[in-house]
Amino acid sequence: MIAIVTGATSGFGKATAEKFAAAKYNVIITGRRNELLQQVSEHIQKAYGVKVLALNFDVRDKQAVNKNFGSLPADWHEVDVLVNNAGLALGKDYFEEADMNDWETMIDTNVKGLLYVSRAVLPYMVKRKKGHILNIGSIAGQDTYEKGNVYCATKSSVQTISRAMRVDLLRHHIKVTAIHPGAAETEFSIVRFKGDESAAKAVYDGYQALTAEDVADVVFYCASLPAHVCINDLTLTPTAQADAFYFHKDQ
Ligand code: NDP
Ligand code: 8X3
Numbered sequence: 655m656i657a658i659v660t661g662a663t664s665g666f667g668k669a670t671a672e673k674f675a676a677a678k679y680n681v682i683i684t685g686r687r688n689e690l691l692q693q694v695s696e697h698i699q700k701a702y703g704v705k706v707l708a709l710n711f712d713v714r715d716k717q718a719v720n721k722n723f724g725s726l727p728a729d730w731h732e733v734d735v736l737v738n739n740a741g742l743a744l745g746k747d748y749f750e751e752a753d754m755n756d757w758e759t760m761i762d763t764n765v766k767g768l769l770y771v772s773r774a775v776l777p778y779m780v781k782r783k784k785g786h787i788l789n790i791g792s793i794a795g796q797d798t799y800e801k802g803n804v805y806c807a808t809k810s811s812v813q814t815i816s817r818a819m820r821v822d823l824l825r826h827h828i829k830v831t832a833i834h835p836g837a838a839e840t841e842f843s844i845v846r847f848k849g850d851e852s853a854a855k856a857v858y859d860g861y862q863a864l865t866a867e868d869v870a871d872v873v874f875y876c877a878s879l880p881a882h883v884c885i886n887d888l889t890l891t892p893t894a895q896a897d898a899f900y901f902h903k904d905q
Contacts, residue, residue: 661740663690665840669870675702713767723774764808797898836891838864860903861894
């Protein structure tokens with residue numbers, strides 16, 4: 655069995671690749687930070703005894719996506735699972751003040767990158783008339799919070815794209831699941847606040863956030879159901895979070 659996980663150098667992606675490897679899937683992992691990618695690859699091979707193919711590219715680069723997935727070695731063609739996880743938020747600013755470059759990076763990564771990867775991987779699934787695509791959306795795609803503007807829009811797009819995929823891929827017996835996590839402590843907020851670790855830490859003060867492993871468990875659960883069962887949408891939050899707005903935090 656083969657699983658592809660994009661954005662596996664940290665956070666959900668890394669934990670998800672480990673979870674599949676622990677279940678004896680051979681895994682294809684991707685990310686831009688090559689040193690981290692190689693470390694994750696070595697760790698997974700040693701810890702779980704499975705094969706790992708580490709592909710170092712940026713999901714925003716359509717040519718690189720097509721080159722990497724278009725030329726997979728023959729023993730990596732039977733792809734069972736694709737987890738479209740690579741993504742990010744950049745900045746948290748009022749709409750009229752936000753940096754347009756941040757907006758473009760989020761759209762290019764979270765929306766266009768997910769589309770490029772899906773199109774490049776789908777031929778392997780269509781050929782076998784089976785497969786499962788799991789797209790990582792967010793609770794931010796379900797409600798738009800103040801200063802969330804374009805990040806929320808990209809994750810709302812992930813929800814709509816997932817529905818569209820599910821409809822169009824029915825005839826190929828390919829499952830599509832959209833998973834919408836709430837607050838999880840990974841590198842997400844460090845990236846969003848551009849390296850400001852105290853601003854990032856403050857996001858998770860006063861309550862127990864989800865961990866990357868919590869999300870990986872849920873991704874794996876969705877992928878391990880019988881062939882005739884598909885979870886279409888799944889939202890998970892920390893118990894202290896009701897939706898994109900309401901948290902119960904310690905004083
Ligand atoms: P992390 O920052 O820890 O991980 C993000 C991963 O995405 C990294 O491996 C990063 O790798 C990769 N990535 C980012 N941009 C690119 C790119 N252009 N090309 C290739 N890979 C890229 O954050 P999370 O694990 O928390 O986030 C994973 C996903 O979950 C994202 O889509 C995020 O929006 C979503 N999410 C996060 C939540 C949270 O609270 N943490 C909640 C809901 C959804 P590298 O930098 O090496 O390229
Ligand atoms: C990440 C969760 O609420 O910080 O997608 O946007 S949130």
